[in-house]
Amino acid sequence: MNILIALATGALFTGGLYMMMRRSLVRVLVGILLLGNAINLTIFAAGRLVAFTPPIIAPGQSRPPDGVADPLTQALILTAIVISFGITAFAVALVRQTYSQTGTDDLDLLRCTDVPCPPEPDWEEPQEGNS
Amino acid sequence: MVGLLFSGLAATLIAPFIVRLPVRRAAWLPGIFPAAIFAYLLFSLPAMHTSRERIASLAWVPSLEVDLTFRLDGLGFLFSLLIALIGLLVVLYASDYLQGHPQLGRFYAALMLFMTAMLGVVWSDHLLGLFVFWELTSISSYLLIGFNHEEESSRKAALQALLVTGGGGLALLAGLVLLGLSGGTFALSTLNLRGEVLRASPAYPLAVGLILLGALTKSAQFPFHFWLPGAMAAPTPVSAYLHSATMVKAGVYLLARLNPALGGTPLWNTLLVCFGLITLAGGAFLALSQHDLKRLLAYTTVGALGGMVFLLGIGTPLAVKAALTFLLAHALYKGALFLVAGGIDHATHTRDIRSLSGLARAMPWTASGALLAGASMFGLPPTFGFVAKELLYESTLAHPAAGWLILFVFLAMIGMGLVSAWVAIRPFLGPLSFHHAHENSWLLWGPPLLLGSLGILAGWQATAVGELLIQPAATAILGEAQKVKLSLWHGITPYFLLSLATMALAAMAYLWSKPVQKSIERFFAHLAPLGPERGYRRAMNGLIHLANFQTNLWQNGYLRVYILFIILTTLALATGALLFNAQGLHLPAFTPPRFYEVLLIGIILAGVGAVVRTTSRLATIALLGTVGLSISLIYLLYSAPDLAIVQFAVETLTVILFVLVIYRLPKFTRIQGQPARWFDLFVALAGGTLMTLLVLLVTSETFVSLVSPYFNASSLPLAKGRNVVNVILVDFRGFDTLGEITVLSLAAIGVFALLRLVSQDRKKP
Structure with a gap:
């Protein structure tokens, strides 16, 4: 199962990083969401995968059973999930506002909304593709 | 001593307020601080004479064993005396010179800060403490040069001075740390006892080079001399105080202070003699091409500082004595002449010697102050300047390479003599050029007259001055007890004849002032493009170009390029670390996965793949939700019910959020072309692979939680x-x-x- 989780993490990272390098602002937002999930899963795996033994103390016991899943990583991830939700909500509102104000979500065009555009660098030709 | 320094800091803080007090002469109140120092010094004078030292210590950073130790010995005493005496006079002078200036409070605050810092420099016994105060003097000098901050030239001059001295300060810090490490202590007094060890250590040449860089920039030695004439943008009392009498001598102080630890080697002596001699001759001749009173004085200050460095470079007891005598004489006459220049400026609003004449009738007191100080600078007996010049010639003649050295020194002294006549005599003789000119208040002519008279008094009482001030200082520099006997009259000696020749030639040159000045001006006009100031300007422009270039390269405004750089850097670093510490990847024991695990992972992989490809807004949201819910199921399967619940709730909320604004969002179009997408995919894939490997590596280790x-x-x-x-x-x-x-x-x-x-x-x- 470790290998499968590692694969899923890798896939989420690949997707997240790829989407974050897009020129379209909404796709960058999707990238951030994927990356958040990828990181949570990485921390989860680092706390080791333990099946069916949650860190809960049964009635009559004073401590959880041996070989219990690590509670600390879970607490960390729980915080991370909630925070990423806050970021997502804010980012969605921001993207929506940006779009309604500027009428574009092309990051290359957004560069010049409050300063004059510097000349285009040579390394990439801006292209209108729609495949 | 610590109390005095703290009261200096307190004076800095309250100076802006007390000079505004509705008291007559409220601007005199900051003068209490230098007066207190002066009193303290007079009180310590008997102790100095018996070579006892005053020591005070204050724990500063105990964990690093950095204590602020202060030590007052003969050398520090001589400097402190100048700081306190000229400081007091400058405070009084400025109260009239800057009367009614709106920024008077700021001026006095910076002046008090400087005074405190300068005292700290000459009192510190800890290398780092010395460095901190050293930099503080640079900063307060910056504030004072840029005092007329509404003028661009002032700001530029201030910045130039700060960059040159601050840059030297950085080198100095490195040098001092090196010195402290190779000597095993940061206490100056201990280091000065370990000279043998220091000079033999392999770090010695480097430490000397760095420390010299710091000292030479501070004391405006060639090729760093150009900041000092620029610093004349400061108000004249500041030029008199910081840029002739005290701060610029900090470099000379440091060289003298470290002489027992570092001096006496061929490297040290050769470097100091060379730099000092070039600066001495160069400063004196550059001065001859100037017309502005303050710039004339600034260039001769450069020359005089060169002379002191040169004498310290010779390093014999006689030369050290000569350096100290010259230092004292110079502080007295140059401080006075600057104050005279300020007085002339105040009365006539010009400082150009070509248009000034006949002021002696209008300003008799200023003229007499100028005459006394000028006589000392010219080297007429019985002034202290004469004693200093004789000693300078005597120590040069005793040097093995005297033939060449004496020629430079002789020419430089003629130049200085000529300048002294230009500054102290020329504006006062001839027909009166400014009919509205009138004598200033006594606050403007009193201080220079006092300093000028002190120069005469010191010359007349040379023996007493030598015993009281020069002898303890020379003892501190040379590290062993010295007997100093100064006298005005030595009889007919070679150096007396040289001195006479200097005066005669300078007087002759004065009679032909016009042709001399014209030809020297023309000579330097040819030389100007080669000057180090041009190098400074080029370096500054180059720095701005470099900053622009690299800002455009890294901060280009393309988010994806930033992210690309971040990913590539992380990849390179992580791969490097993995390769260097590779212990082989031993995979965990393979357990056949249950079918629902395969199913979940399959959904995640497919979901990610589809999200990346789709351009439909609705599909993207649905797919993101699917991926998120599958992850929540993974949490549930692996003993994290809380995570599963939260993830489930958050995913639901996210979907709702997206759905609410979906038609206000732009279409999820692709903008970039095929090649860019393939390249990004390749980079992202590399990043993803690295993370997969990392997760595998981490989970294959045994788990220890603390x-x-x-x-x-x-x-x-x-x-x-x-x-x-x-x-x-x-x-x-x-x-x-x-x-x-x-x-x-x-x-x-x-x-x-x-x-x-x-x-x-x-x-x-």
Whole structure:
């Protein structure tokens, strides 16, 4: 199962990083969401995968059973999930506002909304593709 | 001593307020501080004479064994005396010179700061303490040069001075640290006893080079001399105080102070003699091409500082004595002449010697002050300047290479003599050029007259001055007891004849002032393009170009390029670290996965793949939800029910959020072309592979947690909770959760504000 989780993490990272390098602002937002999930899963795996033994103390016991899943990583991830939700909500509102104000979500065009555009660098030709 | 320094800092803080007090002559009140130092010094004079030192210490950074130790010995005493005496006179002088200036408070604050810092430099016994005060003098000098901050030239001159001296300061710091490490201590007094060890250590040449860089920039030695004439943008009292009498001598002080530790080697002597001699001759001749009173004085100051460095480079007891005598004489006459220049400027609003004449009738007191100080600078007996010049010639003649050296020194002294006549005599003779000119208040002519008279008095009482001031200082520099006997008259000696020749030639040159000045001006006009100031300007322009270039390269405004750089850097670093510490990847024992595990992972992989490809907004949201819910199921399967619940709730909320605004969002189009997408995919894939490998590597190690057992064991007894995760969140790490709630509230406020902005926009049209 470790290998499968590692694969899923890798896939989420690949997707997240790829989407974050897009020129379209909404796709960058999707990238951030994927990356958040990828990181949570990485921390989860680092706390080791333990099946069916949650860190809960049964009635009559004073401590959880041996070989219990690590509670600390879970607490960390729980915080991370909630925070990423806050970021997502804010980012969605921001993207929506940006779009309604500027009428574009092309990051290359957004560069010049409050300063004059510097000349285009040579390394990439801006292209209108729609495949 | 510590108390005096602290009261200096206090004076800095309160100076802006007390000079505004509705008292007559409120601007005199800051003068209490230098007067107190002066009193303290007079009180310590008997101790100096018997070579006893005053020591005070204050723990500063005990964990690093850095103590602020202060030590007052003969050398420090001579400097402190100049700081206090000229400081007091400058405070009085400035109270009239800058009367009614709106920024008077700021001026006095910077002046008090400088005084404190300069005292700290000459009192510090700890190398780092010395460095801190050293830099403080640079900073207060910056503030004072840029005092007329509304003029661009002032700001530029201030910045130039700061960059040159501050740059030298950095080299000095490195040199001092090197010195401290190779000597095994940062205490100056101990280091000065370990000269043998220091000079033999392999770090010696480097340490000497760095320390010299610091000292030479501070004392405006060639090729760093150009900042000092620029510093004349400061108000004249500042030029008199910082840029001739005290601060610029800090470099000379440092060289003298470190002489027992570092001096006496061929490297040290050769470097100092060379730099000093070039600066001495160069400064004197550059001065001859100037017309502005202050710039004339500034260039001769450069020359005089060169002379002191040169004498310290010769290093014989006689030369050290000569250096100290010259230093004292120079501080007295140059400080006075600067104050005279300020007085002339104040009365006539010009400083150009070509248009000034006949002022002696209008300003008799200023003229007499100028005459006395000028006589000392010219080297007429019985002034102290004469004693200093004789000693300078005597020590040069005793040097093995005297033939060449004496020629330079002789020419430089003629140049200085000529300048002294230009500054002290020329503006006062001939027909009166400014009919509105009138004598200033006594505050403007008193201080220079006093300093000039002191120069005569010191010459007349040369023996007493030598015994009281020069002897303890020479003892400190040479590290062994010295007997100093100064006298005005030595009989007919070679150096007396040289001195006479100097005076005769300078007087002759004065009679032909015009042709001399014209030809020297023409000579330097040819030389100007080669000057180091041009190099400074080029370096500054180059720096700005470099900054622009690299800002455009890294901060180019393309988010994806930033992210690309981040990914590539992380990849390179992580791969490097893995390769260097590779211990082989031993995979965990392979257990055949259950079918629902394969199914979940399959859904995630397919979901990610589809999200990347789709351009439909609705599909993207649905796919993101699918991926998120599958992850929540993974949490559930692997013993994290709380995570599963939260993830489930958050995913649901996210989907709702997207659906609410979906038609206000732009279309999820692709903008970039095929090659860019393939390249990005390749980079992203490399990043993903690295993370897969890392997860595998981490999970193949045995798991050791240091904190979790504590949480597991104390959850019930201490926090009365059975769900350990929840107990951590609300109890053990309760403050983290508080922070998290704060973040969420801020995000909520942000979202609310953004949405309101939209609705207001819509209402407008």
